[in-house]
Amino acid sequence: MPDIIDAWMQLPNERYLLDPMFDSLRRWPTAWKTIAQDNPGITHRQALEIFRSQGVSQVLASAWWCPAGVMISNDEVAAAVKADPRRVVGIASVDITKPMEAVRELRRCVKEHGFKGLRVLPWLWGLPPDDRRYYPLYAECVELDIAFCLQVGHAGPMRPSEPGRPIPYLDHVAHEFPELRIVGGHIGFPWVNEMISVMMKHPNVYVDTSAYKASRFPREFVDYMRGPGKRKVMFGTNFPMLTPEECLAGLETLDLGPEVQALFLAENARRVFNLTT
Numbered sequence: 001m002p003d004i005i006d007a008w009m010q011l012p013n014e015r016y017l018l019d020p021m022f023d024s025l026r027r028w029p030t031a032w033k034t035i036a037q038d039n040p041g042i043t044h045r046q047a048l049e050i051f052r053s054q055g056v057s058q059v060l061a062s063a064w065w066c067p068a069g070v071m072i073s074n075d076e077v078a079a080a081v082k083a084d085p086r087r088v089v090g091i092a093s094v095d096i097t098k099p100m101e102a103v104r105e106l107r108r109c110v111k112e113h114g115f116k117g118l119r120v121l122p123w124l125w126g127l128p129p130d131d132r133r134y135y136p137l138y139a140e141c142v143e144l145d146i147a148f149c150l151q152v153g154h155a156g157p158m159r160p161s162e163p164g165r166p167i168p169y170l171d172h173v174a175h176e177f178p179e180l181r182i183v184g185g186h187i188g189f190p191w192v193n194e195m196i197s198v199m200m201k202h203p204n205v206y207v208d209t210s211a212y213k214a215s216r217f218p219r220e221f222v223d224y225m226r227g228p229g230k231r232k233v234m235f236g237t238n239f240p241m242l243t244p245e246e247c248l249a250g251l252e253t254l255d256l257g258p259e260v261q262a263l264f265l266a267e268n269a270r271r272v273f274n275l276t277t
Contacts, residue, residue, distance in 0.1 A: 002055075002261065002262065002265050002266070003057055003262070003265065003266040003267075004055055004056045004057055004058075004235060004244065004248075004265045004266055005056070005057065005058045005059070005060070005234075005235065005265070005266045005269040005270060005275070006051065006056050006058070006059040006060060006210075006235065006236055006237050006239070006244065007060050007183065007185075007208040007210065007234040007235060007236040007269045007273075008060060008062065008119075008149070008185045008208050008210035008236035008237065008238055009051075009059050009060065009061055009062070009210070009236070009237050009238065009239040010061065010062050010064065010072060010238075010239060010240065011044045011047050011048075011061045011072070011076070011077065011080050011088075012035070012042060012047065012072070012239075012240045013071075013072060013076065014040045014041055015071055015072075016064060016071045016072050017032070017035060017036045017040050017042075017240065018036055018040055019071065021066075021157050021158075021159075022157055023157075023158075024156060024157055024158050025156055025157065025241060030241055030242060030246075031239065031240050031241065031242055031243045031246070032240045032241045035240050036240075042240075044079075044080045044083065044084075045083075047239070047240075048080075048084065048087060048088070050239075050243060050244075051087075051239075051244060052087075054243060054244040054245045054248075055244065055248075056244045057087065057266075058086070058087055058088075058089060058266075058275065059087065059088055059089065060089045060090075060091050060116065060117065060269070060273065061077050061080055061081075061088050061089065061090060061091060062077070062091040062093065062119045062149075063076070063077045063090070063091065063092055063093035063119075064093050065093040065094055065095050066124050066125075067095075067097070067124070067125060072093070074090070074092050074093065074094075074105065074108075074109050074113075074115075077090045077091070077092075077113075077115075078090060078109070078112075078113040078115075081113060081114065081115075082113075085114075089114075089115075089116050089273065089275060090109060090113055090114065090115035090116065091115060091116065091117040091118065091119050091149060092105070092106050092109040092110070092115045092117070092118045092119070093118070093119055093120070094106055094118065094120070094137065096120055096125060096127070096133045096134060096137065097125075097133060099133065099136045099137075100136075102136070102137060103136050103137060103140045106118055106137060106140055106141075106144070107140065107144065110144045110146060111144075115146070116146055116147065116273045116274060116275065117141075117146050117147040117148065117149050117183070117273060118137060118141055118146065118147075118148055118149065119148075119149040119150065119185075120134065120137070120148075120149075120150055121150060121151045122150055122151065122163035122164055122169075123151060123155035123157070123159045123160065123161060123163050123164055124159070125163075126159070126160065126163065127163060128162070128163040128165075128169035129150055129163070129169050129170055129172075129173050130168070130169045130170075130172035130173050130176075134173070135176075138173065138176075138177045138180050139177075141180055141181075142177060142179045142180050145274065146181075146273075146274075147181040147182070147183050147272055147273055148180055148181065148182050148183070149182075149183045149184075149185060150170075150182070150183075150184060150185065151164055151184070151185045151186050152164050152165075152166050152170065152184035152185065152186060152187075152188040152191070152195055152207065153184075153186045153187060153188040153189045153190065153191060153192075153195075154189065154190060156211070156241075164188075164191075165191055165194065166184065166188055166191055166194040166195045166197075166198045167191070167194045167197065167198060170182065170184065170195075170198055170205070171198050171201070171202075174198065174201075174202040174204065174205050175202075178202070178203075178204065179204065180204060181204045181206070181272055182202075182204060182205045182206065183206045183207065183208060183234070183272060184205070184206070184207045184208070185207070185208050185210045185211070185236060185238070186208075186209075186210055186211045186212065186238070187207060187209055187211075187212050187217070187218070187221060188207060189212075189218065192218050192220060192221050193220060195207055196220065196221070196224050196229065199224075199229060199232050200228060200229075205232075206232050206233070206234065206268070206272055207232065207233055207234070208233070208234040208235065208236035208269075209233065209234070209235055209236055209247070210236030210237055210238035211236075211237075211238040211241055211242065212247070213242065213246055213247050213249060213250065214247060214248060214249065214250045214251040214253075214254060215249060215250035215253070217254065221233075222254050225254070225256065225260060225264060226255075226256060226257070226260055230259070230260045230263055230264075231263055231268055231271075232268070233263075233264055233268065234264065234268045234269045234272070235247070235248075235264055235265050235266075235269070
């Protein structure tokens with residue numbers, strides 16, 4: 001069994017699973033719909049058992065903060081890290097409209113709980129990543145030596161997708177914060193070539209494949225993975241949207257080869273997020 005690290009997942013709670021914002025996701029025949037219907041009170045242990053049984057050795061679990069407030073708190077994620085520190089790595093979330101509170105909360109998550117990144121979703125806030133409200137957090141991520149994670153590409157929920165476009169927004173950020181390790185989630189579709197272009201241009205920009213099954217990776221994306229992007233792409237699920245098993249189905253058809261597959265499934269995430277083995 002190869003070593004597998006999931007670069008983007010959530011340990012969901014009922015508040016998150018059933019929020020009306022995600023009605024569009026629950027229309028699809030995915031794990032999200034099944035869990036929301038059958039087990040909305042899913043525990044961290046139950047969720048992690050799904051990952052263990054499907055061969056994932058470590059997960060980067062994201063908190064969620066949106067304009068209406070907390071959906072998955074940093075403390076909930078911290079509790080999961082404390083309960084299973086070898087398997088769970090915390091990714092913080094903050095209220096970007098309150099810059100000093102956000103910086104202090106991020107610092108607390110990293111220094112007290114060992115979190116390895118910050119995730120902010122531009123579509124959730126209606127603000128592209130080159131908006132001034134992100135900038136204090138970028139500086140703090142550099143100082144703390146952690147990754148900044150965001151979604152690139154279209155928004156699944158019924159929100160405008162424009163903030164997820166890599167060019168010009170993410171390109172601006174990478175120019176102004178060249179030391180910042182940036183991980184764009186969800187491939188970047190329909191702007192896949194824009195995302196590839198930004199990664200080829202900027203040494204510290206990466207992407208994960210969360211929310212996409214291997215069988216749905218665009219051809220140009222697979223070509224990039226095999227070639228110049230072999231150290232740039234990480235595996236992810238976006239659980240509870242998809243399970244690892246669903247995301248990995250058809251991986252063998254991509255013909256990545258042993259080196260690229262190992263980098264994709266674990267080694268790139270281990271390096272970018274400074275994970276211990």
